[in-house]
Amino acid sequence: MPKNSKGREVAEVVPGKCIGCQLCIGECPTNVITMEDGVAVIEAEGCIGCGKCVDVCPVEGAILFEKQRKKKAPKAAVACPIEEYKGVAVFIEVQNGRGAEVSWELMGKARELAQKLDTRVFGFLPGYNIKSVAKEAIAYGCDIVYTLDDPLLETYLSKVYGKALAHLCQQVKPDILLLGATPLGRDVSSVVATQLGTGLTADCTGLDIDPECRLLMMTRPTFGGSIMATILCRNHRPQMSTVRPRVMKLPEKDMQRRGEIKKLGFEAARDSLPQVLEFIPRTAEAGEVDITRAPVLVVVGKGACDSKSLPMLEELAHLLGGTIACSRAVIEAGLLPYPRQVGQTGKTVAPKIYIGVGVSGAVQHLVGIQGSDKIIAINTDSQAPLMQIADYAIVGDYQQVVPRLIEGIKVRTEKEASKG
Amino acid sequence: MHIVCCVKQVPDTTQVKIDPETNTLIRAGVESICNPYDLVAVEAAVQLVERYTGRVTVISMGPPQAESALRECLSIGANEAILLSDRAFAGADTLATSYTLSQAITKINAAEPVDLIICGKQAIDGDTAQTGPGIATWMGYTQLTYVSEIIGIENGNITVRREIEGGCEVIQGRLPAMLTAELELASIRYATLPELIRALRYEVKVWGAKDINAAPEKLGLKGSPTSVREIFAPPVRGGGISFDAKEKKEQAVEDFLGALFTKEKTLMEEILIKASYAQE
Numbered sequence: 001m002p003k004n005s006k007g008r009e010v011a012e013v014v015p016g017k018c019i020g021c022q023l024c025i026g027e028c029p030t031n032v033i034t035m036e037d038g039v040a041v042i043e044a045e046g047c048i049g050c051g052k053c054v055d056v057c058p059v060e061g062a063i064l065f066e067k068q069r070k071k072k073a074p075k076a077a078v079a080c081p082i083e084e085y086k087g088v089a090v091f092i093e094v095q096n097g098r099g100a101e102v103s104w105e106l107m108g109k110a111r112e113l114a115q116k117l118d119t120r121v122f123g124f125l126p127g128y129n130i131k132s133v134a135k136e137a138i139a140y141g142c143d144i145v146y147t148l149d150d151p152l153l154e155t156y157l158s159k160v161y162g163k164a165l166a167h168l169c170q171q172v173k174p175d176i177l178l179l180g181a182t183p184l185g186r187d188v189s190s191v192v193a194t195q196l197g198t199g200l201t202a203d204c205t206g207l208d209i210d211p212e213c214r215l216l217m218m219t220r221p222t223f224g225g226s227i228m229a230t231i232l233c234r235n236h237r238p239q240m241s242t243v244r245p246r247v248m249k250l251p252e253k254d255m256q257r258r259g260e261i262k263k264l265g266f267e268a269a270r271d272s273l274p275q276v277l278e279f280i281p282r283t284a285e286a287g288e289v290d291i292t293r294a295p296v297l298v299v300v301g302k303g304a305c306d307s308k309s310l311p312m313l314e315e316l317a318h319l320l321g322g323t324i325a326c327s328r329a330v331i332e333a334g335l336l337p338y339p340r341q342v343g344q345t346g347k348t349v350a351p352k353i354y355i356g357v358g359v360s361g362a363v364q365h366l367v368g369i370q371g372s373d374k375i376i377a378i379n380t381d382s383q384a385p386l387m388q389i390a391d392y393a394i395v396g397d398y399q400q401v402v403p404r405l406i407e408g409i410k411v412r413t414e415k416e417a418s419k420g
Numbered sequence: 421m422h423i424v425c426c427v428k429q430v431p432d433t434t435q436v437k438i439d440p441e442t443n444t445l446i447r448a449g450v451e452s453i454c455n456p457y458d459l460v461a462v463e464a465a466v467q468l469v470e471r472y473t474g475r476v477t478v479i480s481m482g483p484p485q486a487e488s489a490l491r492e493c494l495s496i497g498a499n500e501a502i503l504l505s506d507r508a509f510a511g512a513d514t515l516a517t518s519y520t521l522s523q524a525i526t527k528i529n530a531a532e533p534v535d536l537i538i539c540g541k542q543a544i545d546g547d548t549a550q551t552g553p554g555i556a557t558w559m560g561y562t563q564l565t566y567v568s569e570i571i572g573i574e575n576g577n578i579t580v581r582r583e584i585e586g587g588c589e590v591i592q593g594r595l596p597a598m599l600t601a602e603l604e605l606a607s608i609r610y611a612t613l614p615e616l617i618r619a620l621r622y623e624v625k626v627w628g629a630k631d632i633n634a635a636p637e638k639l640g641l642k643g644s645p646t647s648v649r650e651i652f653a654p655p656v657r658g659g660g661i662s663f664d665a666k667e668k669k670e671q672a673v674e675d676f677l678g679a680l681f682t683k684e685k686t687l688m689e690e691i692l693i694k695a696s697y698a699q700e
Contacts, residue, residue, distance in 0.1 A: 019651060020431070021511060021648070022483065022510040022511060023510060023511040023641060025483075025507060025510050026507045026508070026510035026511055026640055026641060031507075035483050035485065037450070038431055038450060038452065056511075056641075058647070058648035058649070058650070058651060059650075059651050060650065095585060095586065096586075100585075156584075158553065158556070158563040158564075158565070159562075159563065162557065182585050183565070183566055183583065183584045183585055184584065184585060186549050186550075186565075187553060187563070187565045187566075189550075190514070190549070190550040190551075190552075190553035190554050190557070191553050191556075191557050191563065193514075193515065193550070193554075194515060194518060194553070194554045194557035194558060195557055197515065197645070198515075198645050199513065199515065199644070199645030199646035200514065200515075200548075200550060200646070201646060202546075202547065202548040202549065202550060203547060203548070217649065221547075222545070222546060222547070223431070223545050227651055227652070227653065228651070228652050228653070229648050229650070229651050230648070230649045230650045230651075230652075231646050231647070231648055231649065232646065232647055232649045233645050233646050233647075234645075234647065235645065236645040272594050273593075274562055274564070274591050274592060274593030274594070275591065275592050275593075276589050276590070276591050277579070277589075277590045277591065277592055278589065278590040279587060279588075279589045279590075280587050280588050280589070280590075281586055281587040282586055282587040282588070295691060295694065296691060296695075318695075319695060320691055320692075320695055321691060321692075321694045321695030321696075321697075321698045322695075344547070352687060352690075352691065353687070353691065373687070374684060374687070375660075376680075380666075382662065387662075388659050389658075389659060390659070390660055391660035391661070392660055392661055392663070392676060392679070392680060393659070393660065393661070393662040393663065394662075394663045394665050394672065394673070394676055395662060395663065395664045395665060395666055395672075396664070396665025396666050396669065396672065397665075397666075400665070400669055401665050401669075401672075401673055404669070404670060404673040404674075405673055405676075405677070408673060408674060408677040409677070412677070412681060412688075412692070413692050413695075413696065416689065416692050416693070416696075417696065
């Protein structure tokens with residue numbers, strides 16, 4: 001137990017655990033905590049041993065302090081706050097006149113959360129001519145779809161959509177609001193949260209209900225994916241969260257499912273709004289593939305970043321009905337274009353089979369592939385992080401392994417064909 | 421034209437790692453840098469001023485050390501720099517952060533009207549992309565996120581290209597506006613020696629909660645609706661089967677395929693059937 005020269009028992013920061021959030025600095029009554037190299041440091045001589053820094057620290061065990069004292073009672077507000085807010089709402093994003101797949105993925109998650117809370121699932125659907133989308137929402141698990149149908153909502157504008165969703169939240173008062181972390185979803189979610197003065201957690205990879213306080217536990221990667229944080233929004237409603245496409249599983253569609261569609265009125269100022277002058281679709285660029293939709297991905301890493309090997313890797317992907325993707329290093333080397341990048345700064349993927357060739361598996365890459373069903377890794381280094389987590393790890397030189405794989409799969413494909 | 425850029429000092433996340441033995445963050449020796457997206461925002465602002473004349477003011481909320489991020493911005497051509505630093509700001513989530521920054525911008529605006537705010541699209545440590553839209557909402561400015569090109573400014577209108585789902589759009593909005601920058605918006609120049617010297621000698625102004633007339637309950641931890649409940653190492657998938665193709669090359673690959681086609685029989689059959697359809 002550390003003591004200072006005055007004989008006081010003092011608190012001590014564990015540098016490896018401190019996340020540098022600076023909460024303790026604001027809490028310290030004697031102002032003896034400073035930041036050094038991104039971590040908090042407590043000056044022992046000035047510390048009075050009050051333990052306030054320990055109470056506020058979000059990380060278990062990041063501040064050592066063993067003095068016996070009464071543990072602060074948990075905040076009373078934790079027990080079921082703001083009771084008039086009920087139900088789990090999903091913002092339904094419309095892309096080319098249809099519901100975005102991520103909205104349906106969230107509908108599946110919303111059902112699960114609603115079951116735990118014993119409540120209903122709402123769809124928030126602003127747009128124009130959206131009747132068929134509303135019906136689809138019910139098929140994917142929505143109980144009541146609230147629509148705002150207005151020509152002004154045909155094109156996305158931050159201000160108009162922000163107002164529309166804030167309006168829906170004020171009318172319906174949902175406990176939880178989930179949005180897809182698409183460019184549109186990220187743009188509008190922040191406007192709505194700021195207007196309502198509530199909390200918003202971006203890019204969650206896990207959503208669950210705390211069985212005791214019934215709050216939404218929002219888990220997300222932070223620091224470029226090197227750590228995970230679970231966030232709560234205790235005293236404000238709705239609890240808002242965005243989730244990237246392909247993180248949650250798409251639920252089964254049931255056209256027989258019954259639900260209600262309620263059309264609400266919507267008024268918005270129409271002057272001095274921005275005007276979209278032109279839309280240039282990206283598919284016009286030659287040969288672009290959406291790697292998030294491929295059932296099999298052959299992912300090229302730094303260890304296989306060689307233009308001569310590409311045709312061979314493409315053949316492997318093609319044999320399995322998949323496509324080629326890559327890690328960030330391969331983009332930086334200029335071998336493949338940015339839309340092929342998997343990981344924190346690229347795309348989140350969840351293929352049935354992920355085959356990493358020469359991919360070491362930095363955390364920034366791994367957070368983008370967590371939803372994969374089966375992970376196969378080929379690498380000369382058996383200690384590479386991807387090799388450690390792979391379902392199947394092949395230790396060896398990919399230049400020798402891949403041709404044999406292609407050969408072996410061809411034999412099996414032919415067997416399959418002769419059978420069928 | 422007066423442009424305000426909001427920047428954040430961040431740990432270089434490519435250097436932050438987890439100690440596999442103790443499961444704790446290794447931050448020793450991790451450098452603090454100016455968020456790369458924010459530097460692009462400053463570069464774009466400086467280029468606009470070169471095109472249309474005007475001034476660029478950079479602001480940052482953070483501890484006293486964040487001053488070095490502001491000096492980086494000064495060295496590439498920002499005119500003024502203000503650091504928002506106060507114990508009351510600590511522990512802020514994106515709502516409290518965007519409130520604090522917008523209070524500062526309101527003060528700057530009173531002295532010299534602001535036409536444009538440019539932020540990076542997101543910070544590399546949090547990746548939330550929420551602060552820019554938050555500021556636009558507090559300020560009531562036109563919001564244009566994910567901007568990859570500023571096409572022009574004319575008669576109080578700004579025209580930009582935005583990167584959105586499935587493509588990009590050309591959109592025109594009224595000033596004052598808040599833009600968030602994609603990396604391709606501008607390529608950051610190298611600072612010249614005289615600029616570096618000016619940046620080093622510049623006296624950064626420091627504003628606290630009182631200077632920006634902020635409501636104490638909207639600041640820092642108190643003004644943050646979200647709170648961190650726990651922090652942990654990313655989930656680790658259990659390791660699977662390993663095949664050594666270094667020694668006995670052919671056998672290892674054959675063993676692997678044998679295992680794959682036995683253990684994942686249904687999955688592999690489904691994949692091969694789909695693949696054969698796709699090829700026909």
